[in-house]
Structure formats: C-alpha cells, structure tokens
Amino acid sequence: MNNPARKNYDHLIVGAGFAGSVCARMLAEAGRKVLLIDRRDHFGGNAYDRVDEHGVLIHPYGPHIFHTNSKRVFEFLSRFTDWRFYEHRVLAQVGEQLLPIPINRTTINKLYGLSLTGDEVQAYLDSVRQPRSPLATSEDVVLNSVGPDLCDKFFRGYTKKQWGLDLSELSAGVAARIPTRNDDDDRYFGDSFQFIPAAGYGRMFERMLDHPGIELRLNCDFRELRAEPPAEHIVYTGPIDAFFDHCHGPLPYRSLRFDHQHLADVEQFQQVGTVNYPNDHDYTRITEFKHLTGQQHAGTSIVREYPQAEGDPYYPIPRPENEALYKRYAELAEQQQGVTFVGRLAQYRYYNMDQIVATALKACEEILA
Ligand code: FAD
Numbered sequence: 001m002n003n004p005a006r007k008n009y010d011h012l013i014v015g016a017g018f019a020g021s022v023c024a025r026m027l028a029e030a031g032r033k034v035l036l037i038d039r040r041d042h043f044g045g046n047a048y049d050r051v052d053e054h055g056v057l058i059h060p061y062g063p064h065i066f067h068t069n070s071k072r073v074f075e076f077l078s079r080f081t082d083w084r085f086y087e088h089r090v091l092a093q094v095g096e097q098l099l100p101i102p103i104n105r106t107t108i109n110k111l112y113g114l115s116l117t118g119d120e121v122q123a124y125l126d127s128v129r130q131p132r133s134p135l136a137t138s139e140d141v142v143l144n145s146v147g148p149d150l151c152d153k154f155f156r157g158y159t160k161k162q163w164g165l166d167l168s169e170l171s172a173g174v175a176a177r178i179p180t181r182n183d184d185d186d187r188y189f190g191d192s193f194q195f196i197p198a199a200g201y202g203r204m205f206e207r208m209l210d211h212p213g214i215e216l217r218l219n220c221d222f223r224e225l226r227a228e229p230p231a232e233h234i235v236y237t238g239p240i241d242a243f244f245d246h247c248h249g250p251l252p253y254r255s256l257r258f259d260h261q262h263l264a265d266v267e268q269f270q271q272v273g274t275v276n277y278p279n280d281h282d283y284t285r286i287t288e289f290k291h292l293t294g295q296q297h298a299g300t301s302i303v304r305e306y307p308q309a310e311g312d313p314y315y316p317i318p319r320p321e322n323e324a325l326y327k328r329y330a331e332l333a334e335q336q337q338g339v340t341f342v343g344r345l346a347q348y349r350y351y352n353m354d355q356i357v358a359t360a361l362k363a364c365e366e367i368l369a
C-alpha cells in the first residue's frame with residue numbers, strides 16, 4: 001500500500017480546477033507521477049457542472065461560458081471535448097425595459113426612444129462621455145466611455161452589489177471587461193472562439209484526468225498532507241494567503257451565494273442566457289442554463305447570484321491596496337522552494353478560464369524545462 005508520507009509522486013497538485021487539472025495532464029504526459037487533490041468532492045473547480053435532481057445540466061458555481069482568442073488554448077481543450085457553438089447574450093433590466101448589455105446601438109435607441117445610426121450613436125456617446133486620463137479606476141473607464149447617466153443605469157448599482165464597493169474603488173480592469181459598441185452586436189463576448197463543452201465541463205475534465213500518471217484524491221485538504229508532502233514539488237492552486245497561513249493578513253476575496261431553482265412547468269424562463277439586474281433586487285443576475293447547454297427539457301433550471309463578503313473565495317478584488325498585499329505574498333511565493341503557484345486564487349488575478357489554461361500550460365513548460 002502507498003504510504004502518502006513517502007515521496008511516491010513527482011508532483012503534488014493542490015486543487016482540481018482548470019489550473020490543477022491542466023497541470024496534472026501536462027506533467028503526466030511528460031512521464032511524471034502526479035497526485036491531484038481537491039478538498040471538494042468533485043473535480044473541475046468552479047467550472048464544474050452536473051445534472052440536477054430534475055435532469056437539467058446546471059453549473060452549481062454560476063454560469064461558465066468558454067470564450068478565447070487563443071488557438072493554443074482552444075486546441076488543447078479540444079483534445080478532451082467536442083464543442084457546442086454558443087454566443088452568450090445578456091439583457092439588463094433598467095426600469096421596465098430589458099436592454100442589451102454591453103451597451104450597443106439598440107440599448108441607446110430603446111432606452112432613450114431614438115433611432116440613431118451607428119455614427120450617430122458614436123456622436124451621442126462622444127457628447128455624453130466624460131474624458132478621463134489616466135483610466136485608473138472602473139469609474140474612470142465607464143464615465144470615459146458612456147458618461148454619468150448610462151453609468152448610473154447599468155454599472156454603478158451592479159458594481160456596488162457585486163463587490164460591495166463603488167466603481168471608483170475598483171481598478172480599471174473590472175469595468176474594462178465590458179466593451180461599449182455603436183453597432184448592433186449584442187454578444188457578451190467578442191472572442192473568436194465561443195463554445196461550451198458539448199457533453200459538459202465535467203465530462204471534459206474526466207477525459208483530461210484520465211491518464212495513468214494521474215491519481216485523483218477528492219475530499220482531501222492540503223492541510224492533511226502539508227507536514228509531509230508526498231512529492232518534492234507542489235503545484236498550488238488554492239488561495240495564496242491560506243498557503244502562508246495568512247501571515248500578512250487575509251487577502252480579500254469576494255464570495256457569492258447561488259440560489260438554484262427548478263421550474264417544472266416553465267419551458268423557458270427568460271429570453272437569453274443571463275439577465276442582469278443592475279438596480280433592483282439583492283441578486284446581480286439570473287442565468288437559465290438551457291440557453292447555454294442547448295438541452296431540451298420540459299422544465300427549466302435557473303440560478304440567482306447573491307454577492308457576499310463571507311464564504312468560498314470566488315473573485316480576487318482588484319484594487320490597489322489588495323494588489324499591494326498580494327505582492328507581499330507573491331514575494332514569499334518567490335522565495336518558496338519547490339512550489340509553483342498557478343490559478344485565479346493563487347495568483348490573485350481576475351482570470352477567465354482560458355487565461356487559466358494558458359497560464360497553466362506556461363507554468364508546466366517552466367516546470368519541465
Ligand atoms: P478554481 O476553479 O477555484 O479551482 C481551485 C480548486 O482548488 C478548487 O476546486 C478548490 O476546492 C481547491 N482547493 C483550494 N484550496 C485547497 C486546499 N487547501 N486543499 C485542496 N484543494 C483546495 N470564466 C470564464 O472564462 N467564463 C465564464 O463565464 C466564467 N464565469 C464565472 C462565473 C462565476 C460565478 C465565477 C466565480 C467564475 C467564473 N469564471 C468564468 C472564472 C472561472 O471560474 C475561473 O477562471 C477558473 O475556474 C479558475 O480555475 P482555477 O483552477 O484557478 O480555480
């Protein structure tokens with residue numbers, strides 16, 4: 001029998017989300033023996049999906065839509081899944097209206113009862129925007145592109161709910177995720193590859209982890225192994241402050257409560273995958289999964305996201321003081337021998353799935369160099 005206290009593996013990987021699973025696969029393919037652990041009872045991290053008790057494929061940790069401009073990332077994942085073409089569309093409820101977000105020509109025309117052409121929309125935005133330089137905060141970004149009225153209607157309330165902070169307290173990168181358009185493009189993302197794994201994220205991870213060099217141990221917390229890790233090298237994808245026992249104080253992460261609901265007698269709950277609620281309600285958005293997955297089912301399953309300070313860490317909170325605290329942990333990480341820190345929580349970066357895959361592939365190249 002394996003004694004986990006012995007160095008039976010080349011690598012211990014902490015966390016079986018995108019970061020840990022991609023590293024596990026890459027290292028195993030290079031002939032390494034990998035122990036991959038996760039404290040949860042499933043792999044896939046926050047991108048995990050499962051069929052609920054009513055037979056609908058849901059994302060327990062909120063909607064996950066894959067999009068990337070990286071051919072390398074797309075090709076890597078394509079080894080483990082077929083894809084369903086899916087372009088995400090989002091409407092925002094403003095007053096009684098449901099309007100496209102990102103703000104586009106339709107948004108402006110419907111909101112203000114106008115019929116502007118693309119050029120006229122651009123001229124309108126130019127007339128209301130408040131040029132700011134530098135674009136330091138998310139408020140700068142939004143006011144610089146759409147001005148105060150659209151900012152208040154679409155961004156300020158949503159952001160306050162989502163982060164518990166004003167737009168002016170968040171780094172520019174947060175709001176910069178949302179473009180502004182003067183045409184009728186109503187897609188949430190503009191990337192060249194926009195797909196959902198055809199049989200779900202779970203199946204994709206299952207295939208990624210199906211390699212003789214990978215041993216997966218679920219319900220296993222790193223704390224149980226850290227005194228005597230069973231490998232010389234560790235890939236750590238959990239929160240970086242926890243790795244160092246919060247010695248510089250806790251890094252703030254934003255959490256969410258997911259309120260899942262099944263509606264047995266409703267075939268379609270809403271027009272599009274996600275509806276955002278920037279101004280009303282305590283939740284930020286409602287997602288109906290069948291839009292994402294294309295599943296046919298007589299009923300439907302939806303999720304409401306309620307942001308909160310406490311709970312599982314889901315988002316790093318991008319603002320200068322948090323970045324400064326992270327840097328202190330990153331310095332410790334630099335000095336730490338035999339540990340590679342990869343992932344959204346370990347690198348304290350507001351990364352999408354594709355960015356995590358790219359970062360993990362790069363980290364493995366360095367480990368194997
Ligand atoms: P995680 O998925 O968080 O995995 C880390 C794993 O480490 C977890 O499973 C955790 O249990 C485990 N772990 C932590 N500490 C320990 C420990 N001590 N011992 C053992 N295991 C441990 N990205 C997109 O590209 N498109 C989207 O539409 C999208 N939507 C999102 C919606 C929400 C609500 C959220 C929260 C995120 C969304 N993302 C989206 C981002 C995406 O979830 C992340 O980029 C990606 O899942 C991060 O992967 P990761 O492996 O770094 O982290």
Ligand code: UDP
Binds near residue numbers: 154178
């Ligand atoms: N945002 C907003 N209104 C919206 C959508 C987004 O104010 O209708 C802002 C908000 O601060 C949010 C950020 O833009 O946190 C990024 O939005 P995104 O949809 O990318 O967030 P995620 O899907 O990562 O939660």
